[in-house]
Amino acid sequence: MTRFALVGFGFRAAAFHRVARALPSVECVGAVVREPQRRTLPLPAYGDLAACVRGAQPDFVVTAVPRAAGPGVIAEAVALGLPVLAETPPAPDRAGLQALWAEVGASGLVQVAEQYLLMPSHAARLAAVRSGIIGTPTQVQVSSTQQYHAMSLIRGLLGVGHDPAAVRATRTVAPLLDPLDRGGWTDDVRPKTATTTLATLDFGDGRSAVYDFTTNQTRNLLRTRRLLVRGTHGELSNDEIVHMPASRTIARTALIRRQSGHDLDLNGFDTETITLDGQVVHRNPYIGHRLNDDEIATATLLDAMAAWVREEGPPPYPLVEGCQDQLLALAVEEAADSGREIATTAEGWLP
Numbered sequence: 001m002t003r004f005a006l007v008g009f010g011f012r013a014a015a016f017h018r019v020a021r022a023l024p025s026v027e028c029v030g031a032v033v034r035e036p037q038r039r040t041l042p043l044p045a046y047g048d049l050a051a052c053v054r055g056a057q058p059d060f061v062v063t064a065v066p067r068a069a070g071p072g073v074i075a076e077a078v079a080l081g082l083p084v085l086a087e088t089p090p091a092p093d094r095a096g097l098q099a100l101w102a103e104v105g106a107s108g109l110v111q112v113a114e115q116y117l118l119m120p121s122h123a124a125r126l127a128a129v130r131s132g133i134i135g136t137p138t139q140v141q142v143s144s145t146q147q148y149h150a151m152s153l154i155r156g157l158l159g160v161g162h163d164p165a166a167v168r169a170t171r172t173v174a175p176l177l178d179p180l181d182r183g184g185w186t187d188d189v190r191p192k193t194a195t196t197t198l199a200t201l202d203f204g205d206g207r208s209a210v211y212d213f214t215t216n217q218t219r220n221l222l223r224t225r226r227l228l229v230r231g232t233h234g235e236l237s238n239d240e241i242v243h244m245p246a247s248r249t250i251a252r253t254a255l256i257r258r259q260s261g262h263d264l265d266l267n268g269f270d271t272e273t274i275t276l277d278g279q280v281v282h283r284n285p286y287i288g289h290r291l292n293d294d295e296i297a298t299a300t301l302l303d304a305m306a307a308w309v310r311e312e313g314p315p316p317y318p319l320v321e322g323c324q325d326q327l328l329a330l331a332v333e334e335a336a337d338s339g340r341e342i343a344t345t346a347e348g349w350l351p
Contacts, residue, residue, distance in 0.1 A: 001025060001026070002027070002309060002310060004027070004061060004062055005030040005031065005052050005053075005056050005061050005062070006028060006030070006032065006063075006064060007063045007073050007077075008032070009031045009033050009064075010064060010065075012064040012113075013062070013064035013087075015295070019291070020302060023286075023302060023303060028043060029044070029057070029058055030043055030045070030052050030055065030058065032046050032048060032049050033045050049073070049076055053080055058082070059310075060085060060305060060306075061077050061083075061084055061085070062085045062086075062087070063077070063084060067091075070086060070087065071100045074100065074110055075103050075104055077109075078107045078109050083110075085113050085301070085302075085305045085316075086111070086113060086319070086322070088113060088114055088148050088325075089325070089326040089329070094327065097326060097327065097347070097349075098347065101319070101320075102348065105319060105349055111308070111317050112317045112321060113317070114317045115294065115300075116153055116297070118297035118300045119294065120257070120293050120297075121239070121255075121274070123274075123281075123282045124255050127276075128241060128276050129236060133236075133253070134229065134230070134233055134235055134236055136233075137159060138158075138206050138231060138232060139207070139209065139228075139230040140158045140227075140229050141210040141212070141227070141228040142154055142209070142226070142227055143212035143217070143226040143227075144226065145213070145217070146213050147213075147332070148326045149325075151324075151329050154201065154328075155321075155324065155328075158207055158209060163203050163204065164346070165203050165328060165344050166341055166342075167199060167200070167202075168200050168341050169197060169198065170198055171196065171198075172196050172198070173195050173196075174193075174194060176192065176194035176214065176222065177190075177220075178191075178216055179220065179221065179222065180220060181216065194215040195214070195215050196212070196215075197214075199332040201328065201332075226238065239254055239255040240252060240253070240254050254276075255274055255275070255276055255281070258271075268288070270284065270288065271293070272284055285299075285300065285303075301316055319349070320349045323347070323349045324350075327347060328344060
């Protein structure tokens, strides 16, 4: 059993705790919160990280605190010699990223809790792209999630690594109903002002991306999610792929999710597999726990972090990757604010 502690116990930290209860090899043993004597938590609470380390003896920590506090907590954990899984983003701005890397980058102890490429649908899409069915990917368009999460999807699906990018962006404002937020249904029937940020990123060598995000789009079901990957031999549009398997032959192939629990399937509601032409491109490792896609990704991330800490697996998402995601996200915001093209360049964390 690999033990971890939480720093913070808000929405994301509570999700890590909830998911950990479904994992046989990972245990959440404590949480660091303000005024622990006034909090009622489902696990031991501590007033500071050092006390948590002494009392709970975790093998690693998961930080889920406000952005401004994140770098300090990460640095404190590293100073104590603890591996860290840091909630996104690792720092709020470019100067913060540079300072954080200068302080803890060489330690090799910091991973980032970027889960989007581990979600079943995205993991299946990534596997399909990497299979070569659409040839070499040349463009990714993401309209579903915000900033650094979208940049992780773009970089992963396009395979651009840490290459520099030329970023252009604009914003528009329009009214939009907002029926759902983090707390659930809002029951608000009045449209609110929503901002759409539209950006293009040019990575050179024919590789580009389009970022399209509207306020609260992650939860607003009145805006569809769109993910498009264009390649030299076809394209993937959400869960459908158009490609050319033979001369003078255009084919459409779907990613098919096997979801139990419908109709007379009495196995219970669960995601089982996602297949492409009958080949499994994603299999749910947690069948029977009835986890949603984000929970499956979180569980996968925790298991990967635990295996890395035990020196039984690769690092799940090193700090250098989280820094690069945030660098691109900040470039999009700067380009939209200024109306100028912003060029990202090699930073201190780049090899």
